[in-house]
Amino acid sequence: MRYLVFLLLISTTSCFGLQYEFEGWTTVFDCEDIDNDNDIDIVIGTQAGGVIFPATTIMRNDGECNFSFEYIYHPCGFGRSNNRNFLQDVDNNNFVDIVSISAIDTQVVLRVDYNNNGQFNNYANCIADSSFMPMGHVFSFGDWNRDGYVEAFFLNSINDSLFWSYFMNDGTGNFLPYEENYPYHGRVELADMDQDGFDEIILCGYNGLRIYSYPDEIDPVAIIEWENIYGFFNIADFDNDGDNDICRSSFDDDADILYFSIFENLGNFTFAEHESTLEGGNLVYMTDWDRILAKDINGDNLVDLSYFQGVFYNNGNYEFNEVELLPINCGPIGLFGFFDFVDINGDTTLDFLTSYTNIAMDGFFEIWFQDSNGNFLEEPPVGITNDELVNTNYKLNNYPNPFNPTTTIEFSIQTDSKVELSIFNIKGQKIKNLTQNEFGSGIHSIIWNGDDELETPVSSGIYYYKLNINGKTEAVKKCILLK
Numbered sequence: 001m002r003y004l005v006f007l008l009l010i011s012t013t014s015c016f017g018l019q020y021e022f023e024g025w026t027t028v029f030d031c032e033d034i035d036n037d038n039d040i041d042i043v044i045g046t047q048a049g050g051v052i053f054p055a056t057t058i059m060r061n062d063g064e065c066n067f068s069f070e071y072i073y074h075p076c077g078f079g080r081s082n083n084r085n086f087l088q089d090v091d092n093n094n095f096v097d098i099v100s101i102s103a104i105d106t107q108v109v110l111r112v113d114y115n116n117n118g119q120f121n122n123y124a125n126c127i128a129d130s131s132f133m134p135m136g137h138v139f140s141f142g143d144w145n146r147d148g149y150v151e152a153f154f155l156n157s158i159n160d161s162l163f164w165s166y167f168m169n170d171g172t173g174n175f176l177p178y179e180e181n182y183p184y185h186g187r188v189e190l191a192d193m194d195q196d197g198f199d200e201i202i203l204c205g206y207n208g209l210r211i212y213s214y215p216d217e218i219d220p221v222a223i224i225e226w227e228n229i230y231g232f233f234n235i236a237d238f239d240n241d242g243d244n245d246i247c248r249s250s251f252d253d254d255a256d257i258l259y260f261s262i263f264e265n266l267g268n269f270t271f272a273e274h275e276s277t278l279e280g281g282n283l284v285y286m287t288d289w290d291r292i293l294a295k296d297i298n299g300d301n302l303v304d305l306s307y308f309q310g311v312f313y314n315n316g317n318y319e320f321n322e323v324e325l326l327p328i329n330c331g332p333i334g335l336f337g338f339f340d341f342v343d344i345n346g347d348t349t350l351d352f353l354t355s356y357t358n359i360a361m362d363g364f365f366e367i368w369f370q371d372s373n374g375n376f377l378e379e380p381p382v383g384i385t386n387d388e389l390v391n392t393n394y395k396l397n398n399y400p401n402p403f404n405p406t407t408t409i410e411f412s413i414q415t416d417s418k419v420e421l422s423i424f425n426i427k428g429q430k431i432k433n434l435t436q437n438e439f440g441s442g443i444h445s446i447i448w449n450g451d452d453e454l455e456t457p458v459s460s461g462i463y464y465y466k467l468n469i470n471g472k473t474e475a476v477k478k479c480i481l482l483k
Contacts (some may be wrong), residue, residue: 006127018065018378019369020048022057026355026363031342032087032096033426035118038462038480039063040344041424041456043087043098044355045074046363056098056113058120060356065367065380070114072120074100086342088141089115090150091173094459101154110152110167110175127177128156142190142199146214147171148302153188153201182217191235191244193222194269197454202246204233209246211269220268225437226261235295238262238302238318246271247304249292255292256422260305262318275316282473293338295341296315297350298374301422301430308339308354326352326368326376338360343428345369345380348476350428352376394475395443396467402480403450409434409465410445411475421446422469434465449483459483 024047041058056074059067064311087096095115100110108128113120139154149169156163167175186205193200195210200221204273210220226248238245239401249260258278263271297304310323327361337356344351344367352368368376395412409421419439423431431452448465451457460483467475 018369019205020059020067020365021185022363022365024363025357025361026365027054027357028084028086028338028363029340029353030084030087031340031344031353032134033461034058034096034115035060036089036095036461037063037118039346040342041057042067042344042353042365044365045100047361055104058102059365060461061344062120063346064420071157072098074111074113085141085337088150090169090175092149093173097173099141099152108154108156108177110154112173112175114173124174126177126467128165128167128177142188142201144190144199144201146198149173151175153190155188180217181229187233189233189235193235193244193265194267195243197456202235204248209233209248214270214441222271224263224271230290234292234305236294238294238303238314239264240301240303240316243267247294247305251292258305258312258323260292264318276318276320278312278320278322293340295350296430297341297370299349299428304340308337329438341428342483346426346462347372347380348424348428348466392466394469396465396475396477398448398465398479404482405450406447407479407481408445408447409479410443411467412443413439413469414441416440417469418471419444422468423448424464424466425458426462426464431463 003064027045029042029044031040033040034043039061041061044057044059046057054074056072058070058072059068060070086099088099089096090099090112091097091114095117097115098113098120098423110126111123113123116122139152141150141152143149144151144153144166149171151169152175153164153166156165164180165180168178170176186203188316189201189204190203191202192198193202194213198214203210208226211222211226213221220381224246226422232246232249235244236246236247237243243265245265246263246265247260249258251258260276262274264274265270280401293306294303295306296302297306297311298313302316304314305312305320311323312320312323314320337354339354341350342353343349344353349370349372351370353366355363355365357363369380370380386451395410398407398409400407411421413419417439418437420436421434423434425431432448433453434446434448457479462480463481464472464476465479
C-alpha cells in the first residue's frame with residue numbers, strides 16, 4: 001500500500017478557524033483514535049493530489065491539534081450521503097479500521113483497510129453476489145446477529161426496485177455478502193432500542209419508520225407512520241432517561257422553519273410523539289448541509305439539535321430554544337459540505353468540525369474550538385490543561401491511575417449538596433453516570449469498574465470524570481484505562 005504525504009495550505013485568519021485546503025474535493029469524515037495514542041485523529045474522504053479517484057486522507061493528531069497527513073488511494077467512494085461512522089473495529093483487535101462501500105461496474109463493493117497497530121498496509125474487498133447499485137452510498141454498522149462482530153448494512157437498487165441488505169462478518173473481520181434483500185424504506189441505522197445490549201435495525205423513509213429485532217428480518221417489532229414528507233432522523237436519548245428516542249426532522253426552506261417530532265421511547269418498542277416547530281433564523285446554507293445532528297453541544301447532559309450554522313438547545317421536556325447561530329464563517333460555499341461536533345483537543349467540550357467543497361472544486365476542512373463558556377474560537381483555548389480542566393477545590397482525583405480494571409474516584413464537598421459524577425470518553429460522549437444523589441459534607445469515594453451504563457467493559461484509552469455540584473460543573477479530571 002502506497003502512502004503519499006501532500007502539501008496543504010493552512011490559514012488561521014480572523015475569518016476562519018484552523019483551516020486546511022485540499023487540492024480537489026473533500027467529502028465525509030469520521031473521528032476516532034486510530035493509533036491508540038489517546039488523542040482523536042481524523043479520516044476524511046478526498047480527491048487528493050488532483051487524481052480523479054476517491055481517496056482516504058488520514059490526519060494524525062499529535063495531541064496538540066497539530067496534524068500530519070497520509071493519503072491512501074481508495075477505489076470505493078466516500079460519497080456525499082455516505083454514513084459518517086465508517087471507522088469501525090471489524091476484527092476486534094482494538095484498532096479501528098476504515099470501511100467504505102461503493103459501486104464498481106454495477107457491483108456493490110465493500111472495502112476494508114485494516115488497521116495494524118495504527119498503520120493501514122492491508123486491505124480486502126468484498127463483492128456482492130448480484131449486480132446492483134448502492135443508493136447514495138448510504139450504509140451503517142452494527143452487531144445485528146449478536147455474535148460480537150460488526151456487520152455492514154446498506155441500501156441498493158435492483159431493476160429499479162429498492163432494497164436493503166448487508167455484508168456479514170465472518171468473525172475475523174472479513175465480510176461475506178448476504179443473499180437476501182428486503183424492501184427499502186429510505187435510510188438504515190442500527191441502535192439498541194430495548195436496552196438489551198444488542199442492536200436493532202431501524203429503517204426510515206418517506207412514509208414512516210420500521211424497527212426490526214433479531215432474528216426476524218421480515219416482521220418489524222415497531223412501526224411509526226408519518227406523512228410523505230422528506231426529512232432526516234436521529235437516534236439519541238433526548239429526555240435523559242437512559243434509553244434511545246427517535247427524532248424525525250424536516251426543514252421548510254421557503255418558510256425558514258424546522259419541523260420535528262421526537263418519539264419518546266416508552267419501552268417494549270412503544271413510542272409517544274412530541275411535536276414542535278422552530279424558526280430557522282435565516283439558515284443560508286441549510287440545503288447544502290443535508291442533516292440535522294443530535295448531540296449535547298453545551299455539556300448540560302441534554303441532547304441538542306444542530307446544523308451547519310446554528311444550534312437549537314434542549315431545555316428539557318422536549319422543548320428547544322429558537323436557533324442560536326454559530327459565529328463561524330466558512331467562506332464561499334458552492335457544492336456541499338459536512339459537519340460534526342467532536343472534542344478534538346481533549347478538554348471535554350465539543351468542537352465544530354466541517355469539510356466542504358466550493359464551486360472551483362477546492363476542498364476545505366476547518367476546526368473551530370469551543371471553550372468552557374460556549375464560545376467557538378480559531379485556536380484551542382489556553383489556560384486549561386488535560387490534568388486540571390476546571391478548578392480542583394473539590395479535591396477530585398482517582399487512584400490508581402492508570403488503572404485496570406477498576407479505579408476509585410474521590411471528591412470532597414464543604415456542604416450538603418446534590419452530586420452528579422459521570423464518565424466521558426475523549427469524543428465528549430457520556431459513558432456512564434456513576435451517581436446522582438444527595439451527599440453530606442466531607443470526603444466521598446465511588447468505584448468505577450471501567451464499564452458503561454450496560455455494565456459492558458469499555459476499551460483502553462483516556463476517559464474523563466466530571467463532578468457536578470448542584471447542577472453546575474465544578475471539576476473535570478482525566479484517567480487512563482490500560483488493558
